[in-house]
Amino acid sequence: MIKKTVYSLLFLVCVNLSFSQSIEDIINQVSNANLQLSVAELSGEQATLINGTSQTIVSRVQSNNDLTADYIEERLSALPNLTVAVQEFNTVGKNIIATQLGQTNPDNIYIVCAHYDSVTTFCADDNATGVSAVLEIARLLSNQCIDNTIVYALWDEEEIGLLGANYYAQQAADETNGNTRDNILGVINVDMIGYDGDAPGTEGDNEFDIDVRNIANSVGIKDDIITILNTYTFDLNVIVVNPGTTASDHSRFWNQNYSAILVGESWETNDQTPDYHTSNDRAEDIDFQYMTELTKLVAGYIATKAGLIAVDNTITQTASNLSSNDTSASYQWYNCDTNLAISGATNQTFVPTASGNYAVAVSNGSCTEQSICTAFSVLSTEEFSNIEVNVFPNPVISILKINNFTEKELKITVNDISGKIINTLMSKKEHIEINLEKESLGIYFVNIASKTKLSTFKIIKE
Incomplete structure (x- = not known):
């Protein structure tokens, strides 16, 4: 049966019974679809809303990347429990820093970071992938109460000398003029996590590098990451590189004797993007499942070290x-x-x-x-008849179609089986389409309401 009775009645038997979130919950909520969207927007392959208007990020080159900085600042500012600051370190360079204070040990700091500048156009892997991962982790953890402080840092001018991260690290370590050295316990630098030599989405080796050196507790961070890898379920294989590269932002924290590592695709096994530092570095070449797995791993580590309060x-x-x-x-x-x-x-x-x-x-x-x-949905006594509204095909593979013969504006909400909102829209169109192509297989509920009527349709996505 496709059509249900009043939507509210559905929840008499289908109640949200989840509890306060665990580390595994955080890991499982990393969204492949969110990562794909962010990479497409940051690489300029898809327009996005910035400063209230639809715009395209045509460049992230350090001399012309203010629009990217605005994009990042807006998205972090929209999240709860974050204090967002723009750290200007020269006439054009600016880091975007979002701080989520720990409730128990606010001086204990963990940093998850990526650089947002590029050397040319597109540069999806380098480093729209890293930025997207940091934004997704911030989305998930900003709703949590935590013991220790998390800093979500997006660096500028990495490509011309690691300048943004260098400035931040020097300021954090400064003990002159009465300053106190920041108690940074760990830095996870996410740089280029989207390329695996196997065809995107297919089974392969899924190797990734952890670049580490015997500086401060950096080896301990590496060990903790591997513990997360072995505790939860990931489709990843780790390659430990020691001594690791100094050619990315984490090394500037090593210079100040802070604990830091780099997580990225496997340069150690020559499995990095062949389009490195060229405009051929495009979103179509990203293995988003591989990228999602790496994002989940970093999210699991940061959530563990932050300490989720129950x-x-x-x-x-x-x-x-x-x-x-x-x-x-x-x-x-x-x-x-x-x-x-x-x-x-x-x-x-x-x-x-x-x-x-x-x-x-x-x-x-x-x-x-x-x-x-x-x-x-407030209880309604009347549903739409079949000659007023119908929803098809069912099962659906990609495009769900809705015929609206009421000549009235309808509010349409799509929820998954847990009640999470997948899509919502208002429309007076006679023929409406909703793209479900990127959604997981399973059961969805399409709720259609006017001012006087309400119907819910159970849809199966195949």
């Missing part, structure tokens, strides 16, 4: 309300469709008065975490 940011949903599963906190409910706090909605249980997507921010002392957005 706050329950999940929601239970019934036909009539949403309720936070944390019973001893303060609460603020949000409308995800407007990204605004809902005035007066500060109780553990929230009763929506209109259909939409909602989340709750749970605060426990100085620690605040926000739930995922959850779709909720």
Whole structure:
């Protein structure tokens, strides 16, 4: 059966029962689709929204990459619990630094970083891949309460002498004029993680390098990364390079006797992109599954070292309300469709008065975490008839089609089986299409609502 009854009734038996997140949860939530989109936007192969308008990043060369800096700053600034700063270190160079303070040990700092400048156009692998990985890790961890501080750093002017990272490392180590040396416990530099010599998406060796030297506790970081690799499930094979290369940003932290490593594709086995430092370095040559695995590995390490504080940011949903599963906190409910706090909605249980997507921010002392957005529909007594709305094909492979014969504006929301929002749109068009090509195989729910009617369709993606 395709068509369900009222959407709210679905959740009488399908309730969000997940709990506060574990390291494995963080690893599993790394999104291949997000990484593909970010690489396409950063390499200029796809337009994106920057400063409120659709623009294309046509260059990341250090003399002309202000638009890239704006892109990175905007995306980090949109995330919770981050303080974002632009660190100008010469007349044109600027690092983008986002800090997520630890609740228990704020002076204990872990840095995950990548350089965003390039030597020519496109340069998808070098280093749109690294930047995309850092942004994805920030997306996942910024919603978490953590013991130790994470710094998400995007360096400028790596390609002309590692200048951005060098400036930051020198400032961090400066003990003159009463300054205190920053307690940086680990630096993970992510530089070129998108090329594996096997055809993209096929089985292969999936080797990657960890470049390390016997400086401070750098070897200990390498050991911890390998422990993460062996503790959870990854399709990766590690090559340890010691002494590792000094030709990327991590080496500037070695110069200041900080612990640091480089994670990247395997130059040690000559399995690096053949289009290095050319405009032929394009997104179409990236093995995104391989890149996703490396992003998961780094995310697992950073989450482990940050120390996740056990706050329950999940929601239970019934036909009539949403309720936070944390019973001893303060609460603020949000409308995800407007990204605004809902005035007066500060109780553990929230009763929506209109259909939409909602989340709750749970605060426990100085620690605040926000739930995922959850779709909720107010009970409706009338559904669309088959001559008003129909959804096809089912099963669907890529393009889902919706016929709207109502001549009214419809709100369409697509959720996966867990309730996570996959797509949402408003449309008055008679024929509507939704691209599900990049979504995982499985069951999805398409919720279609007007001001007076509501129907939910169960769709299978093959």
